[in-house]
Amino acid sequence: MSFSIEIINIASFLGAGLGVGIASVSAGIGEGYTAGHATSGIMEQPKAEDQLLRNMLVSQAVTETGAIFALVVALLLIFGGFANGAGGWYRTAALLAAGLAVGLGSVGPGFGSGYTGGQAMKAVARMPKHSNSITASMLIGQALAQTDAIFALVVSLLLLYSTPNQPAGVEVGRIVIKSISFLGAGLAIGFGTFGPGIAIGYVSGRANEMIGRFPDQRSILTRTMFLGSAVSESTAIYSLVIAFLLMFSV
Amino acid sequence: MQGMEFVAKAAALLGSGICMGIGALGPGLGEGFVAGKACEGIARSPENANLITRTMLVGQAVSESTGIYSLVIALLLIFST
Numbered sequence: 001m002s003f004s005i006e007i008i009n010i011a012s013f014l015g016a017g018l019g020v021g022i023a024s025v026s027a028g029i030g031e032g033y034t035a036g037h038a039t040s041g042i043m044e045q046p047k048a049e050d051q052l053l054r055n056m057l058v059s060q061a062v063t064e065t066g067a068i069f070a071l072v073v074a075l076l077l078i079f080g081g082f083a084n085g086a087g088g089w090y091r092t093a094a095l096l097a098a099g100l101a102v103g104l105g106s107v108g109p110g111f112g113s114g115y116t117g118g119q120a121m122k123a124v125a126r127m128p129k130h131s132n133s134i135t136a137s138m139l140i141g142q143a144l145a146q147t148d149a150i151f152a153l154v155v156s157l158l159l160l161y162s163t164p165n166q167p168a169g170v171e172v173g174r175i176v177i178k179s180i181s182f183l184g185a186g187l188a189i190g191f192g193t194f195g196p197g198i199a200i201g202y203v204s205g206r207a208n209e210m211i212g213r214f215p216d217q218r219s220i221l222t223r224t225m226f227l228g229s230a231v232s233e234s235t236a237i238y239s240l241v242i243a244f245l246l247m248f249s250v
Numbered sequence: 251m252q253g254m255e256f257v258a259k260a261a262a263l264l265g266s267g268i269c270m271g272i273g274a275l276g277p278g279l280g281e282g283f284v285a286g287k288a289c290e291g292i293a294r295s296p297e298n299a300n301l302i303t304r305t306m307l308v309g310q311a312v313s314e315s316t317g318i319y320s321l322v323i324a325l326l327l328i329f330s331t
Contacts, residue, residue, distance in 0.1 A: 108278075173256030180260035184267025188324070191271025199282020206286035210293030217293050224292055224303060228285020231310045235274035235281075235317040242270040242324045250263060250328065 008083050011092040015099020016074035022103035023070030023110070030063040030114020037118040041125025048128035055124055055135050059117030062142040066106025066113075066149040073102040073156050080160065088166025093179035097186025098159040101243075104190025105152020105197075112145035112201020119205035123212020130215050137211055137222060141204020144229045148193035148200070148236050155189040155243045163247060177250065185246035192239025199232040259331060266327035273320025280313040 038056035042049050077099055082091060120138035124131050159182060166175065207225040211218050288306035292299045 173253075173259075176256050176260045177263065181263040181267075184264045186267070187264075188267035188271040191268070192274035194271075195275035195278025196282070197278075199278045199280075199285075202279075202282045203285040203289065207289040210289055214293045214296075217296050220292055220296060220299055221289055224285065224289050224299075224306070227303070228282070228288060228306060228310070231307070231314070232278055232281040232285060234314060235278045235320075238317060238321045238324075239270050239274045242266060242321070242328075245325075245328055246263060246267055 012077040012095040015096045016077040019099035019103030023106035026107040026110030027067035031060045033114045034117035037121035051131040063113040069153045090166040093182040094163045098156040101186035102156040105193045108194040108197020109149040113142040115201045116141045116204040119209040145200040148197040181250040185243040189243040196236040262327045262331040266324040270324040277317035281310045284309045
């Protein structure tokens with residue numbers, strides 16, 4: 001197959017654009033959800049304005065994480081100096097897959113963290129004096145949801161920096177197999193973190209709302225939240241395993 | 251391997267990634283929903299916490315099964331095609 005540097009450029013620009021674009025969807029919706037609940041909380045409970053505003057900003061900052069990961073990967077894709085002929089088709093596929101992995105992988109965690117934040121705002125508006133303990137459990141829940149975005153970032157960085165260049169004189173079939181398996185790795189971790197990210201956010205959101213309603217049950221709710229999140233995380237870990245196998249053992 | 255066999259192997263690898271990726275969507279969402287509702291239930295009736303936790307884990311184990319099917323198929327696609 002003939003090869004020119006422009007093909008690598010096309011792949012990295014496509015990957016960068018798609019990655020940031022897809023990742024921003026959920027970060028935007030999640031932050032808007034949090035802000036919406038903060039606003040209606042202030043309407044119901046104007047005295048809690050300070051706590052609500054502070055919690056809203058903290059929550060939005062955490063929800064933004066996935067989009068920031070995608071931005072970093074996009075900047076690396078554009079300015080990382082991959083556009084030399086040495087990489088060949090292997091590098092082309094890996095660059096596209098890196099962008100897709102971090103973009104798709106940030107969708108679930110973005111929705112999840114936003115939901116957690118929104119439910120925490122409801123809880124703070126109901127019980128402003130428990131604001132600190134609600135913030136703590138909100139942050140724990142959002143951190144759990146963001147682990148999926150971190151899985152996607154890890155796979156994306158490995159695709160960028162740990163995948164081999166195309167060796168000289170390798171046969172066409174081998175090129176096809178290896179390039180497609182990089183794409184498969186990106187899609188596996190990208191779609192695979194979708195469900196767990198949203199799910200962990202849902203679990204922590206419900207736990208936060210209930211902590212706001214029944215603050216005495218905090219410890220048992222936190223325990224159930226951890227247990228439920230850990231089990232929900234399992235499918236993301238399967239996807240991570242498949243992505244590693246596709247990257248390194250094909 | 252030659253000709254179409256390479257294409258078939260490449261398709262199997264892409265299929266493996268898509269299979270595990272999309273296959274993880276449903277179980278993940280389902281298990282999270284179970285755990286969210288369990289939190290709600292425990293908050294409302296803490297005296298039944300053990301029963302609810304048990305039911306939650308059983309429900310999640312059943313939801314997990316399709317995730318494990320996807321994992322098995324993805325591994326088969328990688329290693330035995």
